[in-house]
Amino acid sequence: MVRTMVLLLVLACSGALAQVDFELPALDGEYVQLSDFRGQWVVVNFWATWCRPCREEIPELSALHTARDDLAVLGLAYENVDVDAFEKFLQDYPASYPILVVDMDSPPADLGAPRVLPTTHLIDPNGELAETWLGPITAAMIEKRIDE
Numbered sequence: 001m002v003r004t005m006v007l008l009l010v011l012a013c014s015g016a017l018a019q020v021d022f023e024l025p026a027l028d029g030e031y032v033q034l035s036d037f038r039g040q041w042v043v044v045n046f047w048a049t050w051c052r053p054c055r056e057e058i059p060e061l062s063a064l065h066t067a068r069d070d071l072a073v074l075g076l077a078y079e080n081v082d083v084d085a086f087e088k089f090l091q092d093y094p095a096s097y098p099i100l101v102v103d104m105d106s107p108p109a110d111l112g113a114p115r116v117l118p119t120t121h122l123i124d125p126n127g128e129l130a131e132t133w134l135g136p137i138t139a140a141m142i143e144k145r146i147d148e
Helices: 002-013 052-067 083-092 139-147
Strands: 023-025 031-033 041-047 071-077 099-101 119-123 129-134
Touching: 023 099, 041 052, 052 071, 052 139, 083 099, 119 139, 129 139
Parallel strands: 041 071, 071 099
Antiparallel strands: 023 031, 041 119, 119 129
């Protein structure tokens, strides 16, 4: 969080925030690029199957993803598990949003590796980092930040 705050302060002092971007494979093998969601708010949620708070967030993030046309959720699976194990996990914890697989040795450079799970980033419609939460979040927290 301190790193994100320092980065935001440096970028704000330089006069502009940098756009965040990455490209990661979904469980189906297709690649998803964050910049494809420009014009929408994007919730980028780092999670793992073993993380209880992460599992508890899935239904609420799914409902948020489905309810709002101006918002998309991307789940970034941050653990070394094969696709079959993720798909089996999602039978018990279904998500309405895309699940992307993160190489733990090479996380998205613009976001870095999460320090805790879950870690959630809110990207604004211009592609700039608007907020980072460490630990569990709710849809109400996300919507309150968007409404600001």
